[in-house]
Amino acid sequence: MTTTTTSSPDTAMHDPATVLRERIENRTAIIGVVGLGYVGLPLAKALHDAGYPVLGYDTDRNKVDMLERGETYLHHLGDDLTKALSTSDRFNATADASRIGEADVVLLCVPTPLGPHREPDLSYVLASTRMVAATLRRGQLIVLESTTYPGTTRQEMLPVLEETGLVGGRDFFLAYSPEREDPGRQGTTTSTIPKLVGGIDAISGELANELYTRVISQVHLVSSAEIAEAAKLLENIYRAVNI
Template identity: 45%
Template sequence: MQDKIQNKIAEELIEKIKQKKAKVGVIGLGYVGLPLAVEKAKAGFHVTGFDVQDKKVEMVNQGINYIGDILDNELKNVVEKGLLKATNNYDFIKELDVVTICVPTPIDRYKQPDLSYVENTAKEIAKRLKKGMLIVLESTTYPGTTEELLKPLFENTGLKCGQDFFLAYSPERVDPGNKIYNTKNTPKVVGGVTKTCTKVAAELYRNVLQGEVFEVSSPKIAEMEKIYENVFRHVNIALANEMALLCRKMNIDVWEVIEAAKTKPYGFMAFYPGPGIGGHCIPVDPYYLLWKAREYDYHTRFIELAGEINEYMPKYTVERAAEILNSFGKPLKGSKILTLGITYKKDIDDMRETPVLKIIEELENYKADIEVSDPYIKEFKHKEKTYKSVEITEELLKQKDLVIITTDHTNFDYELILKSSNLILDTRNAYKGKENPKIYKL
């Protein structure tokens, strides 16, 4: 009798999903949640977005976009059609059939996982959990979170996972600024607590996305898969950074080395050095795995070493700046320096975990005179100090002892920068292949 009821509940929800009658909620309207909410609304679902920030709620309800990877007219269109609304009132969860959790999973000052956002969100859902509801966690976390943290919270209500409600993990895959892959066409991995949970969650994504939906045997597989994706990038960027450090000592252009290596059609994937790593994923996710690994009395030495190398790059950038200035008889103290680019990668407005802040902080520790410029950031606050982005002009560039290209935005006027600057430290190979005595590399 139980199996029949279980199948009936699942099949009813699947049918609702197929007919686009399921009411869907997305908790967390940031870089992951809002694009997902828009895609679900575009697919024909009625979507409720939840966020604790009143400003975000207000902007969504007015159809005003604040995420670079969403087309303004797409957000406005689904809001005007009544397919997407936003709120900060969790009581609306009672009306939903599907809830997706897309809240932050940061690390604290000791690099320990902070799952408070996930846990608090789960507690709010548990208060309003009902039979036939699907909950999917998308926030990046350590293997075991879905089954060890969420499942007990939800089952404390008396409902049974896989029978009365359905729980799965499906890692977000967001690459801000990517012109080819976005939320809609990126393949999706789904792992449910039970096979039925997986089936229901996979059906949801197949009715929303164009990318392939790949089912795995458990949430732990999906959670570890996501961590593995980012650790892969983490360690390979560290290798590129270490090669850059060695090539500098050997007077070899590491960028030319990488371009040459790229000609091999197999067995090589290009990763590039830079002034440090940024974004929500790569600087954060490996520490979730490091923390969890200690539970098994295992130290991920290789990953920890990669972290040491990547975290050293902002400091090395400042050391390189000092070396360049010193060769012209100028101390770092009192030198006028302009950093070009604040965001962690080019052509986006995302400052999360940007290494440029560490560079600025280090330069100011040496009493350098710093100004910043970024076409995507008007102003920002760091450690109680407000920085305003300055306009790049010939006069400004000529006043600076050194210009550091920390983010290679496409719309920087690189000809003007080269013509008017006294010295340039190019950490991103923006002047690829260009020989000029003003240009220095990492």
């Protein structure tokens, strides 16, 4: 006697990368933005304006409530941004961490302050990574946007995510794309500031690139997450020296 099993067309005909790429291309991929501060909120708006359904997450319930009412808490952005999001059926803000699992792509836009000895404080990055790991599923793409040192994405985030039993680059995808917001600079927006993307492997980088090229006018795919991480630090050093 033989038995047969059935599976969905996605799992039977396509690997996770192919499925995600198709969703990104046709703009049905749900994009989760973790951290709705001066980096995450403009990014959420840019993704929304590019046609994607966006799920914004923040631990601050007050921010979520203000977004739902169309009120701003980042005054340099004005009310138009929050009003546009609050009235859209393609944007939802939440303080419920369990909903992160709904997203096909999760972008982490959390702080990376310096510790008491001027060392990088990764507590927000690691807390967010653990939160994502709690609902991690096959086919998700995770992208870190926070400023950090070379090796963070691969050496710190990847092991936490792989504790789920899923394998990076096969079951889920992981990349780094440094935020480049400059709130004090006039005439620039999230979608017009050039962006770097690098993955823990080729497919992770390519998938992240597929998303960002549909949102940002100029995107440069580099060969690894470490290169993108190092480039961000060099940019910050250049700014610090020349200001």
